[in-house]
Amino acid sequence: GDMKISLKMIVAVFGLFAFVGPASAEGNLASRPTGLELTLNPDLSMSNYEYELETGKYYRWDITSMGGDEFLLLAPDLWRNSWINQVAIGELEVKPMGLYGLEFDDEGQVRIWFVPIRPGNYEFYIDGHKERGMVGTFIVR
Numbered sequence: 001g002d003m004k005i006s007l008k009m010i011v012a013v014f015g016l017f018a019f020v021g022p023a024s025a026e027g028n029l030a031s032r033p034t035g036l037e038l039t040l041n042p043d044l045s046m047s048n049y050e051y052e053l054e055t056g057k058y059y060r061w062d063i064t065s066m067g068g069d070e071f072l073l074l075a076p077d078l079w080r081n082s083w084i085n086q087v088a089i090g091e092l093e094v095k096p097m098g099l100y101g102l103e104f105d106d107e108g109q110v111r112i113w114f115v116p117i118r119p120g121n122y123e124f125y126i127d128g129h130k131e132r133g134m135v136g137t138f139i140v141r
Helices: 002-025 076-080
Strands: 033-042 048-051 059-065 072-075 082-089 092-094 101-103 110-118 120-126 135-140
Touching: 002 135, 059 101, 076 082, 076 120, 101 110
Parallel strands: 033 059, 048 135
Antiparallel strands: 059 110, 072 101, 072 120, 082 092, 082 110, 120 135
């Protein structure tokens, strides 16, 4: 008889954890980032020139270079006014304290997980190609 009670208690405890788990995960920023995409093209065009974000919301920005030139992506004011969780290059992840720029020498993708913490309009651009139209804006509300 004792064994059945113990088993029921164990099942009840695990059932409680299963119930609490997902509920507490909703408050976890890292659980569901909103995806943003940017493609840098060899003809010096970009797939997006404007993003509208909300302060305190978690985002994953996927930046892909299609090659054709070296691209150094800068967004200094955005990075200064965001909490950056991590940067991933392929299978490698970096946990930065701050961010200066992302340089693409060849085709490839970089992903950045971040939370904007201050409203404002923040420019992002490709160094050396800004005057040729490789410039955009993050509108953070």
